[in-house]
Each structure stands twice: as C-alpha cells, then as structure tokens.
Amino acid sequence: MQMNRRTFIVSSAAVTGGLALGLRLPFGGPSIARAQDGSPEVGVWVAIGPDDSVNIRVVRSEMGQGTITGLAQLVAEELECDWSKVKIEYPTPGESVKRKRAWGDFSTGGSRGIRESHEYVRKGGAAARVMLVQAAADQWKVPASECTAANSVITHAPSKRRTTYGKVAEAAARLPVPQDVKLKDPKDWKLAGKPVKRLDTRDKVTGKMVYGIDLKMPGLLNAAIKACPVFGGTVKSFDAGAVSSMQGVRKVVQVGDNAVAVVAQTWWQAKTALDKLPIVWDEGDNAKVSSATIAEMLKAGLDADQAFVGNQNGNAKEALAGAAKKVEAVYAYPFQNHACMEPMNITARYTPQKCEIWGPTQNGEAAFAAVLDASGLPADKVDVYKTMLGGGFGRRGGYPNDYVTQAVLIAKQLPGTPIKLLWSREEDMLHGRYHPVMQCKLVGGLDATGNLTGLHMRLSGQSILAAVRPAVVQEQKGRDPLSFQGVFESGEHSFSYTVPNLLIDHAMRNTHVPPGFWRGVNINQNAIFIECFMDELAEAAGQDALEFRRKLLANNPRGLGVLNAAAEKIGWGTPAPQGVYRGLAVLKAFNSYVAGAAEISVSDGNKVKVRRIVGATDPGYAVNPAQIERQVAGSFVYGLSALFFQECTVKDGQIEQTNFHDYNSMRIAQMPKVETVLLPTGGTVWGGIGEPTICVAAPAVLNAFYRATGKRLRSVPLKNHGVELI
C-alpha cells in the first residue's frame, strides 16, 4: 500500500526520532539548508526559527542516559541561546550520507556520547553564534566585535540597538561558516555544567513518547520470530500449513538461514501461531556445548603456557617464586544478557524504490548499513528513523544488527507493507550478545613487611573483539586489548596500581555463544578480580584495605582522589554501626577514575542488606551533574543486579534463562540511595559517565561480605552461593 511520510507523521503522532532534514522548501532562497519546520540552518548544528526557536541537531542515540540533553547544553552554551526555546532534531543516517557525514559519528556506546563529541558540537554552537552576530552587525553596519550575544538576543551597546536570533537567522544562514572559533573555558559555563532538566522527560512521563515497541502505522502487520536457539544452527524445515489458517495469520516466512517468522494482524496472533508452528532445526555441533564444557575449557586456560600480555613490568614469575608470602585465588564471571526492558524490535517497509526502518538503535549508521545490505538498495533509497530506546546497554549498538536484518528480510517478502518485528522476551534472552564468560587466577607475592612485590593476573575466557572486530585482534597479533579494560598497560582503561613485578595476561578461550558489549564491557569482571584480590592481599599483609591500596596508588593521584573520597564518605576508619561492614573498590575506565564504597549487613549468614553505597567519579568534566548522579546510581542497580542474580548458562548449546523469573533484577526495596561524589578535576581528556562506575559496586559489596562473614565469594551470581538480597 502506498504510504508517504506525511501519512506516517499524521498517524504516528509524536515520533520525535529521526524526521528527515534538509528539505528544500520553496521559500527563503535556493541554497539554504533548512530544518523540518523551515527554520534556516546556521551551520549544520543549529537551525533558528523566526520565533527564536532553536533546533539543535544530535545524532547520538538516547537510551535514558541523558546524552541528548548534555549535547544540547554544550551547543547552547556556546550559542548563547535561550534554553527554553531549544528543541532537538535527529538527522537521519540517510541525511548524513547526503550531507557527507556533517554531524559525525552516530554510534552511542563506550561512554563516548559526550566525551567524543563535545569539541565539535561546541564549535558548532560557537560558529552559529558568530554567524548570527555577524548578520546583525552587517545589518547595523557596525563591527561584530562591538556586539554581544546572550539568551538569543544580540546587542550593540554603543548605539543601544538590539535584535533577536530569529530576526537575523535568514541572513546568518547565508554567511560562511567560520572554521576557527574559540570555545569557552568550562570555568565560564553558565548552562553546561548545570543540573538542568532533561529535554525528554516530560514526554516520557506523560506517555507521549513513542518507542519502537509502540509504533503504529496504517496497514502495519506484526511479526514474531524464532531463530535457532543453538547459536550457529539453521532451519531445516517448517510446516507453514499447520498455522497459516490460524486467526490473523497472513504469512509464514523463513528469515535468513536460521529463523522463521509469522506475520499476522496483531503481534499476539503472530506469537500464538509461531508457538504452534512445527520447526525442525539443524542444531549443528554446538548443541553439545554446555556451561560445564565451557568451564572446563576456561579452567585449563588458567595454567596454559600461551597467553596474550596486556600489562607487564619487571619479572612477575621470578618475584612470585621468591616471595616471602604468596596469595592465590581463582575467580569466575558468567555470561550475562543485557535484558533491556524494551525487547529487540524494528519496523521496516520495503519496496524496490525505498526501504525505511523505524525503531531503537544505538548506532543509526550501523543500522543504515544493515538495511543497505539486507535490502540490496543504494544509499539514496534507504533510511533509518530512530526512536527513543527502552534501554540499550550495548545490545543495540553497531553489532550485530541481527534484528534490523531480520525485519528488512521479512519486509522484502511483503513489499509495500510496514512490518513491525518484535522479539518476545524469551527470544531476547536466547539471542543476546552476551557479557563474556571469564575465569581469573591471581597470584600475589608479599615481602616480609607486607609490600606487594609481584602480581600475576591470568585471565582465561572469551574475547569480544575476536567475534566483533577481528581486524583489531589481527592487527594486535591475536590479542584482544579490550579484555584488559581496567588493568591495561596504558590509555583510557589503564591499571590503577604501580606494582614492581607485574604480569597481566589473557588465555583467549572463545565459545559458540556470541559475545557483545554489555554495559562496562570487561570492567565488570576485571574490577571484581583485581579489587577483591587486593583485599585478599591486604589481609595477608596484615594491613587495612585502604592503606594497602594507597601505597600502590602513589603514581595515580586521580585514582587516589576518588578512592579517598569514597572512603571518606562511607566513613572508612571510623567505627561502623553494629553488624554493619564496609568494602571499597577503585578502577579507571573510559578515561574516568571511579571508586565505590559499600556498607552492608548480613543476617542468617546469607541475607544481604545493602545499607549504604557510595560512588565517586572523576570524569574530568561534568556537563550535567544531576544526570551524572542518576547514571552513577543506575549503573549500580545494573551492576548489583548482575552480581546477585544474573547468569546465562548453557545447556545443549542453548541459553537456559528465558525471562525475569530466572534472570532477576533488583527492585526498589533492595536499593539504597546511591551517594555520589563528583570530582571533575579537569585536564585535557574527558572521561565517560555511562559505564565506568558500574564496575565498583560489586567488588565493594563482595569485600564487605567477607568482613561480615569471613567468606570470600569468588564467583557470580551470588544466588549460586545461597545469598539473598533483602
């Protein structure tokens, strides 16, 4: 059926994501790019309406982390506009291709959204301000240097004249975009750096916000899908005839080589038919794999001769051999699923003239590429309209776009009809891109006075990049550098401590379970491994856990800063209330220095109550302190849910956990207020917010648990140890 953009806009009400820009409208002059509402662009980042409305362009995705508001604050700060008139526009990937990637990278992950965009978006805001001021100055025939701009008002003090951005925007749009603009010192920020309200909250709270899962369009059909539950398996056969006359069913289709979908009037009809559809899978050899076989493989890696080195110093093996006291421990971390509240979904419409998709993605460009691939159409016949994400956490990033490909392949089989593909929770649990499984053997050596003289940290387990970015692994001669996040030799995830004889290496043991970027990526397990072991070492050395670490942090003042802040906030060194025990952790990740401190009590030997929890972060700069606090708090909920409840186990090649009944998540009653300490110490490098703090809650709680019970819990999730969270 014929559907044009106008029909879609009318019928789907408040879809705020990804309306196409740069339409040539008949008024205003032939060479000006304009926003959807006709406002002229003043440089690519800003379009100003005659009513002084400010359209700020953002191409990163919003999944609740608040990045779009932060980016808008940064643009608005330099632009000197009236914040109350700011709206956000989302250039589509198709538009980006036409405009030669004018807005840069769409990918939203790696806690990059603000730290990797800030400079160019600020320059965009500044350039627009310069152009607007110049346009006013030209009109008044005065030097621009005599004009000032504030709150969307331009003033020429000597002649007491003023005008607004809206009045000069058409003229400003015709001026050349200045390439060299000076940015404000963050010390002078008036809007950025402030805890302003988010721009998307109202629509989300009132139910007006349309998520992918909410989409409705005229003529839309719904699709439910099952892919072979054993990764790598394929479809052998299916009996469409068995369900094709069920109520509402329109079509039963194979999707790629490994999945079958039912398309029906409603999703429930599609799902009901799909559940009754006889499918024969060719499961392949991976059907023999189980968590036990995987664990055995990883265990062997702990003592294997070959491993990739991520950090080394001196001669760890020699130092350990000669140590006065040795401490050794083995830790383990499981596969985990992102479990986004909104399951994977994409709505697609295909004709040989155009293929468009709508839905949640953390990377519009990667989704665009997947549509190009699956549709076979050229770039000017394809586009992606992003909706707000009901959680992303890394599942909806550039890899693997499996649900995008599926939606397009189904839509191709029903040309002209919009198809809304929605995964069930079970499908989402079975077809994740999992947090990598990992074991770790740590051996530490102490001298007679309790100094750490040597440390060997051997990781054994799955590499994410070997599956997702093999080119990187090849370029690193087989090593996956991301496996060492938080303990690496250098860079944004470097090891916190100075240890004289150090060896951190990784015996890569890949499985058929597809890995992905689960929030924090590799810091969740690495923080537990190193920070729990640090406590074990401190105890063996007869030293306080904080003092032991402080000595080793002598060359890491920012790490020391956050650790001291967290320790002070929890009251380390002062007596804890009766029955309350404390734990600490520190790490560097995504260029932020983070620390956590927890206070817990344990009843009946196994019922844990988290009474207080502190998160300290030094990200260099803080664009929205309120949002940072929420991200820190949210990361702790995500991380502690993983610690207490979450594992994906493998049986007969399949994931066993299918819903929240066997993959639990924290509730409001279990979560104390997260006390945040924000220490932006400045510098030349900006750190990320979305992920870093996620990793310090778990080791802080585990270290406290030891003090409470005398038991070291060295594997996750804690429910496997009979521990309950109350």
Next chain:
Amino acid sequence: MIMAVAALLKEKPKPTDADIDGAITNICRCGTFQQVREAIHAAANGNAKV
C-alpha cells in the same frame, strides 16, 4: 511502574517508604529507583512538577 504508582496513591495517598517498597515491585533496568521514590513522595504531597 507508573500504573503501579497510580494504583498505590489511589489506595494510600501518603505512602511511606515501606509502603512503596511493598507495592512497587516493578523491575527498572535503568535503576532510577531513588528518583521514583522521590517522585512518589512529591506526587503524594502535591509538589509534583515535570
């Protein structure tokens, strides 16, 4: 979760933290529990402002 909160406030116009703990058992993957708690109290006290 919003529906659960609406139901709670209908039954208990000024819920305590313990009331909230007992009635609001929804999962939140983004972990905004503290803000939800504050919002419930704000709504109960007529201070709600979006």
